[in-house]
Amino acid sequence: MSTVFGWTYDKHNKNHRMFRKMVIAVTSLVCFMFAWWDISVLANSAAIPTPIDTWNALVNLINEGDTITGRSVWDYIGSSMKTYLSGFGLALLVAIPLGLVIGYFAVVEEFATPVIEILRPIAPIAWAPIFILAIDYTIGPILVVFIGIFFPLLTNVVFGVKEIDTKLIDAARTLGASSSQVFTKVMIPSAVPYIMNGVKIGLGIGWMCIVAAELYAPQLGGIGFYLNEQATAGFWPAAFAAIAIIAVLGLLTTGLAEVIHKKLVNRVGMTSA
Amino acid sequence: MPEDNNNRIEEGSVFLEIDHLRKVYITDESQTVAIEDLTLDIKKGELISIVGPSGCGKTTILRMIAGLLEPTSGTITIGGKECSEPGSDRGMVFQDFALFPWRTVRKNVEFGMEVAGVPKEERRERAEKYIELVGLKDFADSRVHELSGGMKQRVGIARAFVNHPDVILMDEPFGALDAQTRNLMQAQLVRILEKTEQTIIFITHSVEEAVFLSDRVVILTKRPATIKEVIDIPWPRPRDRAGPEFVALRKRILEELEKENVMNG
Ligand SMILES: Nc1ncnc2c1ncn2[C@@H]1O[C@H](COP(=O)(O)OP(=O)(O)OP(=O)(O)O)[C@@H](O)[C@H]1O
Ligand SMILES: [Mg+2]
Numbered sequence: 001m002s003t004v005f006g007w008t009y010d011k012h013n014k015n016h017r018m019f020r021k022m023v024i025a026v027t028s029l030v031c032f033m034f035a036w037w038d039i040s041v042l043a044n045s046a047a048i049p050t051p052i053d054t055w056n057a058l059v060n061l062i063n064e065g066d067t068i069t070g071r072s073v074w075d076y077i078g079s080s081m082k083t084y085l086s087g088f089g090l091a092l093l094v095a096i097p098l099g100l101v102i103g104y105f106a107v108v109e110e111f112a113t114p115v116i117e118i119l120r121p122i123a124p125i126a127w128a129p130i131f132i133l134a135i136d137y138t139i140g141p142i143l144v145v146f147i148g149i150f151f152p153l154l155t156n157v158v159f160g161v162k163e164i165d166t167k168l169i170d171a172a173r174t175l176g177a178s179s180s181q182v183f184t185k186v187m188i189p190s191a192v193p194y195i196m197n198g199v200k201i202g203l204g205i206g207w208m209c210i211v212a213a214e215l216y217a218p219q220l221g222g223i224g225f226y227l228n229e230q231a232t233a234g235f236w237p238a239a240f241a242a243i244a245i246i247a248v249l250g251l252l253t254t255g256l257a258e259v260i261h262k263k264l265v266n267r268v269g270m271t272s273a
Numbered sequence: 274m275p276e277d278n279n280n281r282i283e284e285g286s287v288f289l290e291i292d293h294l295r296k297v298y299i300t301d302e303s304q305t306v307a308i309e310d311l312t313l314d315i316k317k318g319e320l321i322s323i324v325g326p327s328g329c330g331k332t333t334i335l336r337m338i339a340g341l342l343e344p345t346s347g348t349i350t351i352g353g354k355e356c357s358e359p360g361s362d363r364g365m366v367f368q369d370f371a372l373f374p375w376r377t378v379r380k381n382v383e384f385g386m387e388v389a390g391v392p393k394e395e396r397r398e399r400a401e402k403y404i405e406l407v408g409l410k411d412f413a414d415s416r417v418h419e420l421s422g423g424m425k426q427r428v429g430i431a432r433a434f435v436n437h438p439d440v441i442l443m444d445e446p447f448g449a450l451d452a453q454t455r456n457l458m459q460a461q462l463v464r465i466l467e468k469t470e471q472t473i474i475f476i477t478h479s480v481e482e483a484v485f486l487s488d489r490v491v492i493l494t495k496r497p498a499t500i501k502e503v504i505d506i507p508w509p510r511p512r513d514r515a516g517p518e519f520v521a522l523r524k525r526i527l528e529e530l531e532k533e534n535v536m537n538g
Contacts, residue, residue: 167367168371170341171365172384172388173359174340174341174360174365175388175432175433176359176360176361176388185384185388189373189375192375
């Protein structure tokens with residue numbers, strides 16, 4: 001226990017721990033705001049608006065929408081969310097089963113590795129013009145998000161399957177489990193913490209991809225498009241407001257993933273990955 | 274006891290035959306002969322211990338019986354059927370427990386029945402009985418990581434026994450436990466054996482444990498392992514660890530092992 005300003009902190013008290021966390025987080029954000037403010041004033045450039053200007057632009061965007069295009073902030077967010085969630089869902093659907101199979105069957109791994117190693121280093125955004133031209137402007141950005149999330153997720157799932165304690169497989173087999181039962185009842189549950197880790201990493205990368213991909217697909221009218229539009233027109237506070245919205249969306253998705261992770265880990269009874 | 278696989282074979286008759294077993298581990302750099310010409314018959318309902326110098330090949334033998342490892346030559350058969358694949362007729366108890374951490378105690382014990390497609394009700398009932406038998410009734414719905422080492426191994430024992438396999442293979446099952454817990458576990462295993470007549474092959478580093486539990490003790494030579502001597506222990510259980518017979522036999526086995534270790538250099 002320690003005493004700060006006459007207040008006694010007890011680390012075994014959940015409320016105390018939460019309060020401590022919040023105080024530190026708020027302090028961090030306040031420091032960040034001051035740093036931003038300082039830089040904005042020192043740089044004295046229109047391209048770096050102050051937090052207050054950004055806040056006003058944000059409030060304005062939320063209340064009035066985009067007065068030029070006549071679209072509301074929710075249209076922009078909705079469009080981006082649609083692309084983001086589609087790409088994310090697709091990545092889950094493909095990377096998890098594929099990762100489990102690659103991790104489990106040596107032949108599949110040997111077959112898939114060369115192709116994966118060729119494709120992995122390519123920046124997801126490099127695909128944007130290709131996909132958008134070759135397919136179309138709705139599916140293209142979805143595929144960019146998909147690729148961004150796919151590789152880190154796949155790597156984590158494969159790793160999770162390989163990290164499995166082989167004793168558990170032996171135990172299952174001597175208890176009469178068939179290969180497919182070993183797969184569903186041992187491999188998958190023990191890979192869950194690793195899968196969730198990959199999901200969390202992928203969610204962040206997904207946001208990076210979407211903003212970039214939307215630059216190539218103005219027809220979609222996502223938040224990345226709005227950002228680019230405002231920046232090009234020199235409406236810097238509005239551009240910063242778009243960045244703030246992306247940051248909040250990113251925080252929300254990773255926060256949600258964190259909650260799901262905790263629930264799942266609790267359910268499968270593992271302390272950590 | 275529900276329908277028991279073992280009932281087909283008469284108590285005391287030979288049913289697990291290890292015949293001229295040999296195992297060579299081949300790696301890129303070297304060949305290790307782990308087992309050399311090992312022949313042994315195991316009788317229905319007996320507890321047979323295997324003791325031998327460290328690294329002589331005890332685990333190798335057990336894994337081959339389990340079907341987790343293929344013999345280089347020779348055969349292992351149960352009731353005439355070769356043990357080439359793992360199966361629920363040969364249960365295993367591991368030194369480091371190997372429990373499924375995402376399952377509760379009950380769900381761990383039910384695993385074998387679950388994969389065999391035993392109906393839920395029956396599964397529950399049978400698991401309940403064995404959880405009670407190993408004294409974990411109050412922990413049936415606990416997570417594995419909430420249990421002590423001794424409790425974990427009792428789950429491991431219940432999980433193997435509940436399936437009534439022809440034989441249970443135990444590889445230093447109490448090796449990870451402290452001395453006191455170990456003695457308690459041995460006593461509990463003796464009590465369980467009174468009720469189940471389960472055939473057990475038991476590997477241990479502790480000669481005292483072997484003499485306390487076994488109907489027979491197999492002493493292996495240093496690697497490559499083969500049988501040095503088989504000792505019958507026809508005494509009733511539970512046994513008195515301090516009794517003169519017990520102490521004398523323990524000393525004799527220790528001396529035999531000592532000789533192997535000396536030759537090991
Ligand atoms: N997969 C393997 N590849 C190569 N050599 C192996 C392998 N597994 C075991 N060995 C070797 O075979 C020999 C016997 O190993 P084994 O684990 O069966 O001995 P053990 O009697 O169980 O040892 P311990 O007393 O330490 O439990 C050892 O020399 C070991 O190094
Ligand atoms: Mg061993």
